[in-house]
Amino acid sequence: MNVLCDLCGSEVADLAHVCARCGERLRWDLDDIPALVEELEVTLTGRARMSAGALRRSSERRLPFHIAASDKAHTLRFVLVAWARLVSDERGVRLPADDLISISQRLVTHVEWLRHHPAGSEAVTEIRDAVQAVRMVIDRPPDRLYAGPCDACGMPLYARPGDTEVGCRECLADDGKQFVYDVDARRAWMFGELEHFVGNSVQVASALAGMGVKVAASTIRVWASRGKLDPCSYGEPKKLGGDLLPLYRVGDVIEAAASGKAKKAA
DSSP states (O other): OOOBBBTOOOOTTTOOSSSSHHHHHHHHHHHHHHHHHHHHHHHHHTTTOOBBBBBBGGGGOOSSSSSSHHHHHHHHHHHHHHHHHHHHHHTTTOOOSSHHHHHHHHHTTHHHHHHHSSSSSHHHHHHHHHHHHHHHSSSSSSEEEEEEEEEETTTTOOOOTSEEEEEEEEEOOSSSOOOEEEEHHHHHHHHHHTTTEEEEEHHHHHHHHHHOOOHHHHHHHHHHHHHSSSEHHHHOOOSTTTOEEEEEEEEHHHHHHHHHHHHHHH
């Protein structure tokens, strides 16, 4: 008799209610919680309000207390506590300390048990939804390097600084292994694709930020005013009768940034 995963419908070799692939996604979500907790603190205390040298006017600043983030954090805690209590009651183990990190780390050790539990699919779904909701309200994601889209599903790939490989969290091979890519090779390919992109200072800065290169739009404009960077062309003015908008090539901005670093090193 074939046993199918309650979530994705794929065949489950070990007769669990949740397949190894969906169980691994639960493990990833739980493993991400400690980093998300740190980002939540940044969001809740308002420490992320200043960015890249730009200050908002006082009238534009949001309240230090982020209501949406607080709500999502409460929901995440409620969900994790509920599943931790289920594990505690049915497995006879002590409850962890009453904080998100301790609870998530304890639940990680019971992922296999949850896969075989009749309510395992609910655990995967509820925890994933709660974690995703938190990811969407934090002011900035944990530091990651963008490694391009997955070749199989197109989902964005993000690697931690120093990682040599990155795997797609949505795509798993039939043997439960991730689709894994070489980070340096992927980023070299992306830089090659992006090198000839042309846009205004804001567009170029955004494109570079996605690559993990931090160059503020204001810095690009300063470099241009000092003759360190030449516009490659000009676009239509922002308003009628205004000056033409300088456009810059990503490759030229990267060279200017590298030149600045070389001078500082010397």
